Amino acid sequence: MDMQATKKKLGLKERYQVMTRGLDWEPSYQKKEDIYPYVAYEGIKIHDWDKWEDPFRLTMDAYWKYQAEKERKLYAIIDAYAQNNGHLNVTDARYLNTVKLFLTGVSPLEYMAHRGFAHAGRQFPGAGPRVACLMQSLDEIRHAQTQIHALSNYNKHYNGLHDFRHMHDRVWYLSVPKSFFDDAVTAGPFEFMVAIGFSFEYVLTNLLFVPFVSGAAYNGDMSTMTFGFSAQSDEARHMTLGLEVIKFILEQDPDNLPIVQRWIDKWTWRGYRVLTLVAMMMDYMLPKRTMSWKEAWEVYFEENGGALFKDLARYGITMPKCAETIALEKDHLSHQAWGTFYNYGAAAAFHTWVPEKEELDWLASKYPDSFDKHYRPRLEYWREQAAKGNRFYNKTLPMLCQTCQIPMLFTEPGDPTKICYREVDYKDNKYHFCSDHCKEIFEHEPEKYIQSWLPVHQIYQGNCFPEGTDPTAEGFDPLAAVLQYYHLEFGRDNLDFEGSEDQKNFDAWRGMATKNA
Amino acid sequence: MSTVFIALQTNEDTRPIIEAIVADNPHARVNEQPAMVKIDAERTLTVRRSSIEALLGRDFDLQELHINLISLSGNIDETDDELTLSWNA
Numbered sequence: 230m231d232m233q234a235t236k237k238k239l240g241l242k243e244r245y246q247v248m249t250r251g252l253d254w255e256p257s258y259q260k261k262e263d264i265y266p267y268v269a270y271e272g273i274k275i276h277d278w279d280k281w282e283d284p285f286r287l288t289m290d291a292y293w294k295y296q297a298e299k300e301r302k303l304y305a306i307i308d309a310y311a312q313n314n315g316h317l318n319v320t321d322a323r324y325l326n327t328v329k330l331f332l333t334g335v336s337p338l339e340y341m342a343h344r345g346f347a348h349a350g351r352q353f354p355g356a357g358p359r360v361a362c363l364m365q366s367l368d369e370i371r372h373a374q375t376q377i378h379a380l381s382n383y384n385k386h387y388n389g390l391h392d393f394r395h396m397h398d399r400v401w402y403l404s405v406p407k408s409f410f411d412d413a414v415t416a417g418p419f420e421f422m423v424a425i426g427f428s429f430e431y432v433l434t435n436l437l438f439v440p441f442v443s444g445a446a447y448n449g450d451m452s453t454m455t456f457g458f459s460a461q462s463d464e465a466r467h468m469t470l471g472l473e474v475i476k477f478i479l480e481q482d483p484d485n486l487p488i489v490q491r492w493i494d495k496w497t498w499r500g501y502r503v504l505t506l507v508a509m510m511m512d513y514m515l516p517k518r519t520m521s522w523k524e525a526w527e528v529y530f531e532e533n534g535g536a537l538f539k540d541l542a543r544y545g546i547t548m549p550k551c552a553e554t555i556a557l558e559k560d561h562l563s564h565q566a567w568g569t570f571y572n573y574g575a576a577a578a579f580h581t582w583v584p585e586k587e588e589l590d591w592l593a594s595k596y597p598d599s600f601d602k603h604y605r606p607r608l609e610y611w612r613e614q615a616a617k618g619n620r621f622y623n624k625t626l627p628m629l630c631q632t633c634q635i636p637m638l639f640t641e642p643g644d645p646t647k648i649c650y651r652e653v654d655y656k657d658n659k660y661h662f663c664s665d666h667c668k669e670i671f672e673h674e675p676e677k678y679i680q681s682w683l684p685v686h687q688i689y690q691g692n693c694f695p696e697g698t699d700p701t702a703e704g705f706d707p708l709a710a711v712l713q714y715y716h717l718e719f720g721r722d723n724l725d726f727e728g729s730e731d732q733k734n735f736d737a738w739r740g741m742a743t744k745n746a
Numbered sequence: 747m748s749t750v751f752i753a754l755q756t757n758e759d760t761r762p763i764i765e766a767i768v769a770d771n772p773h774a775r776v777n778e779q780p781a782m783v784k785i786d787a788e789r790t791l792t793v794r795r796s797s798i799e800a801l802l803g804r805d806f807d808l809q810e811l812h813i814n815l816i817s818l819s820g821n822i823d824e825t826d827d828e829l830t831l832s833w834n835a
């Protein structure tokens with residue numbers, strides 16, 4: 230049979246129509262409620278799925294073409310970087326600790342995002358959001374794979390990267406990003422889309438990827454820069470999906486507004502708390518800094534996010550309430566977080582240190598209202614003590630927030646000298662919170678959050694020791710047993726950067742790279 | 747006034763794209779950062795296929811932008827000829 234060649238190529242809009250909606254069909258022998266069982270219970274009302282707009286109008290065939298191009302570019306650089314011993318070109322070996330935090334804390338979330346979008350996409354009766362979720366699900370598994378692949382090269386040379394997946398499910402501070410995503414994927418499909426698609430991707434992801442990746446480039450880490458930008462190139466589409474979801478839901482029914490506003494308030498705060506790790510990375514862990522956490526927050530949240538919420542005001546959406554608390558915290562967040570990790574440096578899978586003098590000066594210039602007054606004296610004291618052989622390691626376990634799972638390290642809004650504690654009695658137990666926002670989230674869904682797997686509680690209950698451990702044995706060392714359970718080697722993966730194997734190896738190898746041995 | 751932005755990797759592919767955007771949007775501000783360029787503009791920003799093609803000397807599909815795109819903000823309207831970012835408020 231001869232096919233008549235079409236006279237004119239279809240335009241973008243028609244092509245999208247044909248290749249997306251045109252491939253959908255109406256079920257005839259199964260009921261819609263049985264095919265999409267989760268679409269109604271969250272209370273979101275959708276009347277017409279065809280009102281969904283995908284502004285990029287990307288079709289699957291074009292998707293594969295451009296993704297393949299991105300992969301080719303990515304692997305060319307990753308190979309060249311490895312072949313050229315690119316790891317020796319990073320600014321200094323302290324930088325590698327950001328890579329460790331990224332691999333153990335962030336890459337597993339990419340995988341969870343893959344699962345989450347596959348699940349959410351499956352649940353939507355509209356072809357438009359289903360295809361967009363399918364693409365994002367594929368993007369996310371690509372992010373997980375390319376990150377693991379690119380960073381595996383560092384694992385050949387440096388410590389702390391050897392068992393990231395095992396650590397992600399167990400190590401105390403990794404429960405913060407892990408529980409964040411577990412919280413999102415166990416919500417309904419609409420809440421998941423608002424949580425990850427909108428609040429995380431649209432409002433917050435720029436704070437994770439742009440400064441971090443640009444920072445990696447600035448610190449000579451070509452491989453992180455490459456996978457980061459490659460992942461970020463998908464992010465523009467993800468952000469667009471996130472914004473589209475919000476607009477679509479709000480345009481469908483006025484009853485959707487209060488539900489969506491509550492989700493935005495909740496997930497902006499949940500996401501922001503996870504970014505505590507990024508704040509500390511930007512201000513303390515990048516040897517060469519691009520911008521401070523505070524500056525990044527001002528550009529990407531206050532300025533860009535502010536414009537977004539102004540635009541959404543036409544639907545009745547308002548700026549999340551937590552923005553006021555966050556504004557009060559921005560002078561303090563990274564300093565309080567790094568101080569905590571410095572304390573617990575014996576139980577972390579990366580190294581900690583006191584920044585050098587010129588770095589302290591940089592921090593003082595970026596944080597004129599807080600750093601010299603509250604944080605510099607403490608860091609200088611720790612340095613003095615370390616020089617005398619008293620490097621301080623905190624051996625007790627901190628109280629954790631039931632919602633965000635971060636140790637109670639944050640101070641009262643407006644008073645950086647006083648730790649913020651909140652508590653709630655629920656059934657027969659008392660629950661603790663780092664903030665009013667985490668407390669409110671709990672109060673709205675207590676049955677969900679009483680299930681939190683809090684690492685400190687689990688240690689005290691004896692659930693974080695290797696099998697066969699006898700905690701009643703003479704001379705039992707709980708920290709040593711917990712580190713074994715984490716697959717973290719004492720004296721090699723943890724403790725101060727000063728004197729670490731990473732530091733010695735990097736210096737020796739860099740020396741060999743620039744001289745004839 | 748609300749600002750929209752587009753951020754692109756800095757490389758040979760994006761040089762003519764950035765040049766075209768700057769020429770078509772005289773109100774835009776170019777902000778160079780390590781390995782990337784962020785272009786901010788009040789209210790609206792337009793990426794025009796014909797301007798890119800003129801600088802590139804070949805056909806250009808606006809969806810090729812995805813390869814080097816880092817981030818953007820604003821409501822998007824895309825046709826075969828133009829990609830526009832804008833805020834309504």
Ligand SMILES: [Fe+2]
Pocket residue numbers: 339342368369372460
């Ligand atoms: Fe991702």
Ligand SMILES: [Fe+2]
Pocket residue numbers: 502630631632633634635662663664667
């Ligand atoms: Fe919390």
